[in-house]
Amino acid sequence: MERDREAVAFCPGHISGWFKPVFIAAEGLPGSVGGGIVIDRGVGSTAVPSDEIKVTCLYTGSDGSVLKTVEGSSPVEHALKTAGITGEIVTRSDLPPESGFGLSGAAIVSSLAAASRVTGTRLSKEQIFRIAYETEVSLRTGLGDVPAIAGGGYVCRRSPGLKGEIIRRYDMEQPIFVLNFGPLPTAGVLGEENAVKRIEDAYSGSCPGSPEEFFRTAGEFSERSGFVTPEVCDVLSACASGKIPAFMTMLGNGVAAYGSRAFAVFRDFGTPEEMHMSKTGFTGDGGDKK
Template identity: 45%
Template sequence: MVRTAVAFSPGHISGYFKRVEGSEPGSTGSVGAGVVIDEGVRSTVVPAAATSIRVVRPGRASVGSPPVEYALDRLGVTAHVTTECRLPIGAGFGLSAAALLSTLTAANYLFGLGLSADEVAARAHEAEVFHRTGLGDVAASQAGGVVCRMGPGIHADITRFYPEEPLYAMSLGPLPTASVLSSPDAMERIAAAYPDRCPRDLADFCRLSRGFAEKSGLIAPEVQQVLRACDAASVPASMTMLGNGVFAAGVPAEGVLSGFGEVYRLNVARRGAYLIEMKP
């Protein structure tokens, strides 16, 4: 009997980070802080003779995902995978990591692989690092909260706290993560801009992230315009890393961001990736 497994993983907005280069994928990653969000990726996985990936998002669908295909191949399984998300891809919402975590969580149950949650995360992190689609999103999205990662990889020390305030975000278009992560000049500016401490609360996270965004030189003019409007309204805000968008804290943020595009209301996630259901 052909069965289907469905799993979900939350996304992650990175506020500031610094790359850490290790001797292999498990020790390569980043330190930094971010917010695990309640929006993410839902993956439906069905056994198949050959792997195929369908990516569904509002208003469009596409095929193929090299990181997911790589991760499934490394597990020695083949499947038809459908990933679904409400947020825009490539906009700094950690959806590549979420797609990997949700797909591998579903595949683990579907094929009876017997992997622990740590082992699933390790496979997802390896695929992210190998394809340069992220450095710390998988580590953060193993659980919820506003996170501060104090070492690279999934086994690093991570602190988490869980504010009740909403977070609002909007996107002005994609920013290819690989193009930044593969640029030595960009990595040098990012390392110099890193604030080197953990945030105390959500507003402090926004302040630290904003200082990092400004000093790193990553802010595009259109993003700077949105951030100035947030400043004028005393709304804590910064740039999504790495994405051409803005996140802001507190209820007044919604009204400010709505003047520039579609606004997403987000809550801080309370948990990481999980299995939704298994069905015939």
């Protein structure tokens, strides 16, 4: 079987605006329903052949310079073991982990895609999504991110899981700005009974028909969720005063706002990250060196 010397793959991230954990009885797995935006920034992975699994995570600035190196990633290692493949993986992301960008899911998907090509295993996109989904829900690092990033757009997931009903709309054309105030690990929040109860109470099942409606629905969920931190509250208030659509990123200690006017408001509170809606989600495309 032909193997590549090095393979790379990229997977977009996903920002949840609202969600509710739902068990998928038919699959015996947890999942969630909710709404989010598939974004054009995420995780790139490079894989080279190795008999062992080794993962190094590079967190970079927007200019690509490495700010932090972390050895190991439990979600990526778990997924490679499940797939029965080995490889030396380097992940690269210019967004922070544990901040509501769905990067655990993106790191698993891009790493499985790259590693499967260097080992010659050639997993299909569907196999990659299935392993990524099962890894995420078993480690509680995500519930709905993998179904969302399997396509593009801003999404309304009406039923849970990879086979769930997902409505995708693509008319979110303006830039999205995100301000982040630090980590909020997903597994910790999902393990708190009170937090899950608050999420269930805050959830409304409506699917938005426009970007403005999306940000309004997400903003209402932020208010009702009880997750809003003092920093997030200040930014949301400033956005409301300026009539800028905004919501708290789930699950991260941050705010996402719509349109270029958000930049000036955010700049008073920190360094905003600019991103756009991804039209495609994960495509499986990537360069290989033979």
